[in-house]
Amino acid sequence: MKDTLLSQLRFCTNLPSLPSIALKIIDLAGRLDTNLNQINHYISLDPALAARIVKTANSPLYKSRHPISNISQAVNILGMHGVMTIALSFSLTDSLMKQSRNMMNPASSGLFWRRSITSALACRALGKRLGMSRLLDDLFLAALLQDIGILAFCALLPEDYSSIIDTATSHEEIYNMERNQFELGHDELGGALLAHWKLPIYIIDACKRSHHMAGSNQPGINECVAASGSITDYFLMPGDETRIAAAIDVTYSSLGLDKFALMEVLEDMRNELQHVEELFAISILNSNQLNGLVDEARELLTTRTLIKIRELENKVQHDGLTGAHNRSYFDDALRSEFLFSCQQETPLALAMIDIDHFKVVNDTYGHIAGDGILVAIVRTISEQIRQTDVLCRYGGEEFALILPGTSINDARHLLTRIQENIQAIAYKLDSGHIIKVTASIGLAVNMDREKSFMDERAMLDAADCALYAAKHSGRDRIMEWNPSLVSHTQR
Structure with missing residues (x-):
């Protein structure tokens, strides 16, 4: 089943396709002689895309000191690579969002994109905490596309896969059902699709490893993308202490960030979510839900800290054999x-x-x-x-x-x-x-x-x-x- 699905990627006509501007940006990104004039030319062919890039450069996400009015000025703020990465994020999302509505029911399609964009925001916030300031746009794009394999499954196996989407109660359950039924998950299938589209290798690798939580002495894009999923699971479904506990464990084991750093990540996401929602024209959480989520996370983290302190005190104060005080x-x-x-x-x-x-x-x-x-x-x-x-x-x-x-x-x-x-x-x-x-x-x-x-x-x-x-x-x-x-x- 696995080999059949991977081979069908080359011939399936129902697969999501890339818009021409995205194909050109991918081509420019892979060439060493790309210059500002070429970027200006191709992005200007899509006035709506150009306007969104300028709006992004002016947004609090980048804290520009001077107003930006055109792509050339945006390049000065975002860098040539940054502009191409942001342009690719917008063009891919716009195109794939429209296509996903034809492959999934409205609720599933909405949840898919809410999760994708929230994961991208979480990954970017994690990168900031880790001092990866030059990779923030790459982190955003890699996390944005980490679940693209779900769309590939919808295209290749519309009937069989719809039963998984409709019955699974969590993202983790979707992944486990994929592996049990099709012998591979959307991480591997998505990586193959991104390779078919000839996207940069770092995005392909991040997708393939998005469900593998291996730690590293020098965490990079792969580790941030993998950790972003656990943060998103809590962000979109707050109230479950096991989810915040899972996010703590993953961010610490994969990235070396403690629960206080995780709280800073959640607060960054709260501060930046509205701007991302406006840029991608999507609603994820209203302000009351957002503030409540962060306050709840802080309370859960505080409770968890107190429990850990009591457990530690218990261990320090008691005899390990009898349970009497030491x-x-x-x-x-x-x-x-x-x-x-x-x-x-x-x-x-x-x-x-x-x-x-x-x-x-x-x-x-x-x-x-x-x-x-x-x-x-x-x-x-x-x-x-x-x-x-x-x-x-x-x-x-x-x-x-x-x-x-x-x-x-x-x-x-x-x-x-x-x-x-x-x-x-x-x-x-x-x-x-x-x-x-x-x-x-x-x-x-x-x-x-x-x-x-x-x-x-x-x-x-x-x-x-x-x-x-x-x-x-x-x-x-x-x-x-x-x-x-x-x-x-x-x-």
């Missing part, structure tokens, strides 16, 4: 809670929990079993504590539990429950063997019954000292700090 988080939390306890004169309890004989468990049953027990212990403790309590993996098999606003009596009751629930854990191995564990717990309380510590470090040392005493006294027990334990601070 040692770094514990240090900050204890410092903060201790200061609050002293300032407000409210009690603060700190418990250090150590799993008894855990090395024996690892040595006997392996680290996978040991890890599973640690996870089970954290789950068990988490079920007993409040949201305001802070459980941390202090190191290895040792955990720290910060209990804000908790008196010594309340802490004693809670830790007894936790101790009993740890004793009740029955970790079953694949062999059927069940592992049981116990825990030793040391407790220190600040600002309760007139007891207080000089700083959070002293409180931590006290809880640690009580833990040592619990282990030294036979394990599987809770010990509360008191001054008589001072001599046992070293374990």
Whole structure:
């Protein structure tokens, strides 16, 4: 099927055809001896085209300091190559737009050109962000023609292809259905058509690679064209967070542009869309829709950023195995809670929990079993504590539990429950063997019954000292700090 379709490009009489002015511009673009007089002559044969080029040179897209009144002056602003590229964009669009109305239903034809022109605008905006100022017109033309293969499909297979156009719900779905049914997509067929028309090789290559998102250390036209499609998908169908997420991923992986640069691209498109609509006599979005789209994108990007920040904070603040907070988080939390306890004169309890004989468990049953027990212990403790309590993996098999606003009596009751629930854990191995564990717990309380510590470090040392005493006294027990334990601070 693929080879048949490619060979039919040379003989199909229904294919879109190029106007004579476009053919001449293509010919001039391929010659080294092209001069200003030749460009003036051929463009002047189409007064409407000449007027649009002059209007383009005067538009905010090019920010000319002086009024432009003829093609010669436009060349000074746009350059000879720029004038030919813009002329080609206009002449091809005018001709192909008329022909597409005979090949597609009005809705499909309208969507095709709205997407093509929006992609061209997106590609141009991407080029500006990447400092490709000399290639902006080339980027516009290449993106404008990247989906030309859809018109080729309509001409070659009018009945079969209409079912795809009418049933597909997205551009990506159109592409996938093409490849499944015809063994090639409109990128490859379009590239072959552009080669048949003898367009510049950079336009042909950009079309062929428009659906391949390969990144590059030095992104160029191909990468910009490929990324423009994802931006256009969101631009024409806003409100879908997955589309803005896809645009972020593509612009970053293909072009190295982050979400803030993407926001600048969308704002550039908003600022320039009206001028492009006027030049191509097409309506894409009204001003309210356009402003709403950009505001919505900004909100989605902000939300996405906050989610990423929270995910990163979660990863940084939590132990990767158990999900408990990590040692770094514990240090900050204890410092903060201790200061609050002293300032407000409210009690603060700190418990250090150590799993008894855990090395024996690892040595006997392996680290996978040991890890599973640690996870089970954290789950068990988490079920007993409040949201305001802070459980941390202090190191290895040792955990720290910060209990804000908790008196010594309340802490004693809670830790007894936790101790009993740890004793009740029955970790079953694949062999059927069940592992049981116990825990030793040391407790220190600040600002309760007139007891207080000089700083959070002293409180931590006290809880640690009580833990040592619990282990030294036979394990599987809770010990509360008191001054008589001072001599046992070293374990």
